[in-house]
Amino acid sequence: MSNTITKTNFNFPGQQSVYKGKVRDVYSLENDRLVMIASDRLSAFDVVMPKGIPYKGQILNQIATKMMEKTSDIVPNWLEATPDPNVAIGKKCEPFKVEMVIRGYMSGHAAREYKAGKRELCGVAMPEGLKENDKFPEPIITPATKAEHGDHDEDISKENIIKRGIVSEEDYVQLEQYTRELFERGTEIAAKQDLILVDTKYEFGKTPGGKIVLIDEIHTPDSSRYFYKKGYEERQKNKEAQKQLSKEFVRQWLISNGFQGLEGQQVPEMSDDYIESVSERYIELYENITGEKFVKADVSNIEDRIRTNVESYLKDH
Known part of the structure; x- marks a missing residue:
């Protein structure tokens, strides 16, 4: 199994607060800037699954970046830069x-x-x-x-x-x-x-x-x-x-295993093989949606990679 990032605990220069969502962790910096990290967490029926999906954060972040670029003539967006495969930096908004x-x-x-x-x-x-x-x-x-x-x-x-x-x-x-x-x-x-x-x-x-x-x-x-x-x-x-x-295939798998996020229901065990198959589906999604080959980022130490890339970007901008 590849390494995944399911929790983050960074302390970036000028950091003021952190908000942890279902999939993304958002770090607020001074000067109305946000660092948004797309984790490998998988959420379905508003419940975060116990295991991360390899490359999922990178896939979401890179698709979103491409789509923001392709729609910026319709509506301005918050995005300023993507200094790391899992990271987007941009303007703080309400x-x-x-x-x-x-x-x-x-x-x-x-x-x-x-x-x-x-x-x-x-x-x-x-x-x-x-x-x-x-x-x-x-x-x-x-x-x-x-x-x-x-x-x-x-x-x-x-x-x-x-x-x-x-x-x-x-x-x-x-x-x-x-x-x-x-x-x-x-x-x-x-x-x-x-x-x-x-x-x-x-x-x-x-x-x-x-x-x-x-x-x-x-x-x-x-x-x-x-x-x-x-x-x-x-x-x-x-x-x-x-x-x-879409991730409907995950929802359907959960439903067939007796889980719909309702009270008292337990998240079914996801085997390593199943996790790997979900990762492969996400890569297929990336390639079909963008029409480009997916290039796997180095995941030997994702946290160090993110920290280095973000700090280097902030120092220069």
Whole structure:
């Protein structure tokens, strides 16, 4: 098994505080700067799995970086540099406490709700007569409130977001517009790779100057679901499962082993072989999404590598 990074405990120059999320650890520095480290932790059903996945952090960080570059003409983003395969450095922002989830197809959570008889998600109507993985007539935006400290994110309607003052109406209108434009661009990028961008989530923040920027990750297999375009129609016609690129395969494995993040459920044991197979799937995701060969970083001592690269960058910038 390769080395993985599942915990970080750095003390960078000018460091003020640390926030540890499900997958990323964010170090706040002076001068409104953030160092975001993509760990190899794997989260599913809002639960962090006990073992790390080799190269997962590198894969997420590098896909997100490429996608930020490809969408910076639509919306400015927080990113300044990636001095290490697992690290992004950028501007500190005040995050909006909602995730902007957009769905082009009835899959995943939407399909589970639909199957349970619901025809409305986050105040948005879902048409009758759809089957799992059918395309929606128009992409739908189904926001979720950002959970604090590992609790489940919650579906919420646009009306409730505005009524509860989570986001102002003016800002929310802008977030929706950015979300639709980013999804359109993501769909175009995916199509060039013979993929379908099924659904995804975007997170936004505000700079101290009040500008809305894109933060966190974008169009990665952790934040998005992709289908292979080839054979999609045929599989739908035959009511077969779609061939997909996302971490849904992990969720399905967990469900089949009796785990859905519900109270009292135990995370099933993940063997080294299974962990290795998940790592290989993530590499496959990287290569299919970017169209580039994945180059494994040196993982002999990931912590030392990160510390050296980040400190060297901060010294020069």
